[in-house]
Amino acid sequence: MRDQLSRRAWRQLLAAQIAEALAVTRAAGIEPTTSPLPASWLPFVLRLPDSLFRTLAAPMLKIDPQARSSMWEDLQLRRRTEIDHLQGAIVRLAARHGLQAPMSQRITALVRSAEAAKRGSPELRPSQIASI
Numbered sequence: 001m002r003d004q005l006s007r008r009a010w011r012q013l014l015a016a017q018i019a020e021a022l023a024v025t026r027a028a029g030i031e032p033t034t035s036p037l038p039a040s041w042l043p044f045v046l047r048l049p050d051s052l053f054r055t056l057a058a059p060m061l062k063i064d065p066q067a068r069s070s071m072w073e074d075l076q077l078r079r080r081t082e083i084d085h086l087q088g089a090i091v092r093l094a095a096r097h098g099l100q101a102p103m104s105q106r107i108t109a110l111v112r113s114a115e116a117a118k119r120g121s122p123e124l125r126p127s128q129i130a131s132i
Helices: 002-006 008-027 039-046 050-056 070-076 087-096 102-117 126-130
Strands: none
Touching: 002 008, 008 039, 008 050, 008 087, 008 102, 008 126, 039 050, 070 102, 087 102, 102 126
């Protein structure tokens, strides 16, 4: 996780997902909770160049270098992930409000494909994920 947050290409994917989710939740009248920064600032901060991000968001990078997401662990252990409760929820909410959520749809499809393959994480590069 730290390695991904340290690289702008990965952060841009995360920023796109957050921006999409914010647009969908806004249309649904849902106000996201905030932590140190307002949720609406996160896409901007995540898209910053690496050197500036490392300076401004240093606390985000203070995580164990071996830390992995629970979804990655589920894929590695050939278990079903929580994708339907995360990006899948954004896709369903978008549909209810007449919106599209292409990044969330893409991520959901990729994770479901990895689940079905039962070979662990497909170890995709950011460019492979972003191609929608």
